[in-house]
Amino acid sequence: MKEVLVIHYSQTGQLTTILNNVVAKLDSEKINVSFYEIVPDPLFEFPWEKEKFYDAFPETFLQIPSKFNPPKSEILDKKYDLVLFGYQVWFLTPSIPINSFLKSDFAKRLLKDTPVVTLVTCRNMWIQAQEKMKRLLSNVSANLVGHIALVDRHINHISVITIAHWMFSGRKDRYLGIFPKPGISDNDIASAEKFALPIERAILANDFTDLQENLLRLDAVRINPFLVRTDERGNVLFSKWANLIIKKGKPGSAKRLKWIALFKYYLLFAIWVIAPIVFVVFLLTYLPMTSKRNSERKYYSSVSLKEN
Numbered sequence: 530m531k532e533v534l535v536i537h538y539s540q541t542g543q544l545t546t547i548l549n550n551v552v553a554k555l556d557s558e559k560i561n562v563s564f565y566e567i568v569p570d571p572l573f574e575f576p577w578e579k580e581k582f583y584d585a586f587p588e589t590f591l592q593i594p595s596k597f598n599p600p601k602s603e604i605l606d607k608k609y610d611l612v613l614f615g616y617q618v619w620f621l622t623p624s625i626p627i628n629s630f631l632k633s634d635f636a637k638r639l640l641k642d643t644p645v646v647t648l649v650t651c652r653n654m655w656i657q658a659q660e661k662m663k664r665l666l667s668n669v670s671a672n673l674v675g676h677i678a679l680v681d682r683h684i685n686h687i688s689v690i691t692i693a694h695w696m697f698s699g700r701k702d703r704y705l706g707i708f709p710k711p712g713i714s715d716n717d718i719a720s721a722e723k724f725a726l727p728i729e730r731a732i733l734a735n736d737f738t739d740l741q742e743n744l745l746r747l748d749a750v751r752i753n754p755f756l757v758r759t760d761e762r763g764n765v766l767f768s769k770w771a772n773l774i775i776k777k778g779k780p781g782s783a784k785r786l787k788w789i790a791l792f793k794y795y796l797l798f799a800i801w802v803i804a805p806i807v808f809v810v811f812l813l814t815y816l817p818m819t820s821k822r823n824s825e826r827k828y829y830s831s832v833s834l835k836e837n
């Protein structure tokens with residue numbers, strides 16, 4: 530019997546449903562699936578209060594770990610043929626619960642020398658988060674063999690509005706009855722089961738060499754070159770804000786919340802003013818940037834990690 534471990538955290542249940550859809554299609558006579566759900570302590574409440582949402586930014590971006598439930602001994606004591614690792618992006622970075630687990634000794638124990646397939650779900654900006662993920666996995670000597678990214682396919686600014694509605698109301702429905710539903714489409718959630726076949730073949734053959742190529746044939750990753758640029762710029766600016774705000778006090782402290790409010794307005798400005806400017810520059814430099822775009826598309830669709 531082959532052993533698969535699904536590691537996951539999801540506030541809304543969206544990511545867990547997707548992971549379940551994938552593993553439900555694995556041959557249960559040959560593959561045993563175990564689950565470890567990361568539960569942060571204290572919980573991040575959902576729906577979010579606005580202030581707490583933005584106040585989670587510095588610790589998320591600076592990848593500062595916090596407490597979570599340890600895996601049970603029956604999970605820790607097994608050796609896995611594959612780990613399917615589901616995560617979501619917070620502020621262009623793997624979320625706090627995911628980052629906390631990956632920086633722990635439990636991650637070393639569960640992931641060392643183990644093939645890992647990452648499955649990221651988010652609004653649409655996951656490229657630099659996946660680069661951080663690759664580094665976190667490499668630090669615990671895990672072996673990244675596959676990557677799947679599922680996103681909201683609506684245009685960037687529409688999904689900004691609809692995700693805010695979802696995060697602050699807790700309802701994954703059509704905002705004002707006119708906007709599209711936020712998050713991953715029902716169709717993409719259901720059809721995630723298609724990824725089971727190449728994963729199953731690789732596990733049974735114990736050969737992961739072609740797995741990412743096979744996943745890519747199933748549309749596992751789409752690279753949007755404009756979002757690559759925005760994500761890159763966003764990381765430079767977020768780094769300045771996070772390093773500034775972290776010095777202003779603990780989460781929730783009055784002094785820090787004043788800075789968090791400024792950050793919130795800056796974020797709105799960045800989304801509604803800077804991003805459209807980045808888009809114009811992107812269009813103006815479209816032709817000269819062709820070869821850079823092509824090489825980025827290839828690299829970000831792959832599971833390799835560039836040396837810094």
Ligand SMILES: Cc1cc2nc3c(=O)[nH]c(=O)nc-3n(C[C@H](O)[C@H](O)[C@H](O)COP(=O)(O)O)c2cc1C
Binds near residue numbers: 543544582585652696
């Ligand atoms: C605090 C916070 C920050 C987020 N930042 C991003 C982001 O930078 N990029 C993105 O594409 N999605 C972002 N999202 C959306 C999440 O990646 C995810 O799709 C959503 O929270 C659904 O969560 P779940 O997987 O916990 O159910 C953010 C969500 C939260 C709660």
